[in-house]
Amino acid sequence: MKIALLGYGRMGKEIEKIALQRGHEIVLKVSKDSSYDICKADVAIDFSIPDAAYGNISNCINNNIPVISGTTGWLDHYDAIEKLCLDKEGAFIYASNFSLGVNIFFELNKQLATLMKTVEGYNTSIEEIHHTKKLDAPSGTAITLAEGIIEDSEKTAWKLDGKASENTIPIAAKRIPGVPGTHTISYDSDIDSIEIKHTAHNRQGFALGAVVAAEWLQHRKGVFTMKDVLNIG
Secondary structure, eight states: OEEEEEOOSHHHHHHHHHHHHTTOEEEEEEOTTOOOOGGGOSEEEEOOOHHHHHHHHHHHHHTTOOEEEOOOSOGGGHHHHHHHHHHTTOEEEEOSOOOHHHHHHHHHHHHHHHHHTTOOSOEEEEEEEEOTTOOSSSOHHHHHHHHHHHHTSSOOEEEETOOOOSSEEEEEEEEOTTOOEEEEEEEEOSSOEEEEEEEEOSSHHHHHHHHHHHHHHTTOOEEEOHHHHHTOO
16 A cells, blocks of 8 residues: 655654555655645545645545545534545545544543443543643543543533533643653542543554554545444444
């Protein structure tokens, strides 16, 4: 499989390593301001920056190149990308986190939220910790976790660095050097606490999931998620 890397930072370099190990070829490496010909690729993997993601993804879809994106911070344009993909009969996957373990964690989070919905006296909160170079806060993963709880509970919103309330999930975003990503869901009462936690030890899990998603998407048409890739949920 010939892969275009749209964004060649730390994640792009890690994806390159995994892709080469799995027998694929990197035919394009795009930095922030590069112009490029996407048509030499079989599939594109976008881990760029929010300002570049929409253009990168649109370019792929318009040129009939399947594309996956793990870039966060551009989702105000997600509906437009979804429509473009369906109109052009393209192939697209967005995930806030491509780690296979995190996507299992997403489903575990939703199941726990469903169980806790019937129990009184617990306050829900989320903590996410990332390296100091991460641009957005809260992380896209934390937002996905919050949205998963909202879908299966009485909660209606999340708030960054806010206080727990009856209808709001507070998210604490911490930035510590060298932390790839840690996410903790807590349910606290006066009696006890329940926590589930995912800790990434390095970037390899994110990179592997991105390459697996690209392999899965290559010969498909439509808008998908990692639940489709992993056949879960």
